[in-house]
Amino acid sequence: MKQKEIRSDIAWATPKQVVIHGLDLCEDIVGKLDFGQMAFLQIFGRMPEQNELRMFNAMMVILVEHGITPSSLATRMTYCGAPESVQAAVAAGLLGLGSVFVGSLDNAARLLQESLPEGNDADLDISALASEIVASYRSRKEIIPGIGHPFHKPIDPRTPALFKVARETGFDGPYIRLMEALGREAERQANRALPVNVTGAMAAVASEMGISWRICRGLAVAARSVGLVGHILEEMRQPMAETLYLRIEHEAGAHLRPADQS
Template sequence: MQKSDWWHTEISDISPGVIRYHGYSVEQLIASEGVSVGSMIWLMTRGEIPTPLQAKLLERAMIAAVDHGPQAPSIAIARMAMTCGVDINNAMASAINVLGDVHGGAGQQLMELVSEIIADGRPVEVVVSEKLREFRARKKHIPGFGHRFHPRDPRRDPLLRLVEQARDAGEIEGKALEVTLEIEKQISAGRTRPIPMNIDGATAVIYSELGFSPMLGRGLFVLSRSIGALAHANEEFQSQMRNKGPENRTVLPNYQGAAPRDVP
């Protein structure tokens, strides 16, 4: 079979009777009990099979972000799309397409911020203080902290405990953890109600510590939330409802336009 450089890749080696990913045969990957779905995500994006602790951290982060109920726009959209008679892939794609800078992008934004702070080289508390002043001056929200629904995101503590364990075991450096804890400390200073990290913050710590780029951090969140979109789209399909909008049919939007008038 002829080879061409029109498309070239270091990821997959495919030819008749052969499937290899970064040199590993699919037969061996299937047979290996040590290769999980998380390991495959790592292999496909990073080129190597992770250590068991690396795979565990990646998988725990992805498990934590799978779903946040129909009040999350991405999940609500997946469910509404399903009632419009589309296939499940369309419903999942609809959910994924709204995971942008506002809904789903905070993790990537925090990873970028953490990377800048680490690269600065000055004491962490000094750089964090400077960055926070910049955010406040621009009246910008600090990504990855606070939650509109949870006083303290229940996913924060178990994820950060795993990060601390990996740091203590020498598997990660702990630099991203140090930076984000300092941010959390400084933005909560003087407040009666602290502003803890949310799921975006906690997963950003893990993905940063594991060496993923900020762009891949967003992609991993999208993969994770796709599972929730799949489950909710499937559940909504069982209802057999049609054209289900964002509000119950008995509720109308509050019209605030012009009063009734005649066409001139």
């Protein structure tokens, strides 16, 4: 069989040296770079400028912790059964970061990146483009990704916080303008509050930073894994998983059990 070549350009090591994206781990990274710089290096394959780093950090910190969610509950349930496998508890929590909760991030980024493939087109009429996109989604009765939030309304407070950093770091370009225009246009056409939510804001910022929509979910996953470790720590100190499952088992099966057993 003809052998196709394989290669990886991320890292190499000798007994005395470890090199990651061209930097010597022991000389250039440990004690020199912080966790945000290292994450940037691993994602972009190069060191960030100061403004890039601030923008990247703002995105990452917003993704770490979302409280009690299906994801953190899956982590706690798994830890309850397999406390010796902390890695499995984190993994279980990551597995639900799919189409319902994080998918709108990918989808919004894809919408932006496919609508503005060039990135920066000075002559473009952003408002007209937004109007067209919103009308198209509405005609297909599809939800516009990145728009509207069931709880954080009338505005999602994370969106202005993120866009403020984008302005301060020079990342307030056409993707953010398009995202904001989509929000305005959606509100106008639906005649109700439909602000840009946090995933729409993240998608716009990621697009400004040149991050492909295909990997946006990866950033969310990496940041959330930090958050899930925090939930495991709390589950160690003040567990809720066992109490919860016994309660749920009791309630869910109440109609099936003989009356004298309930």
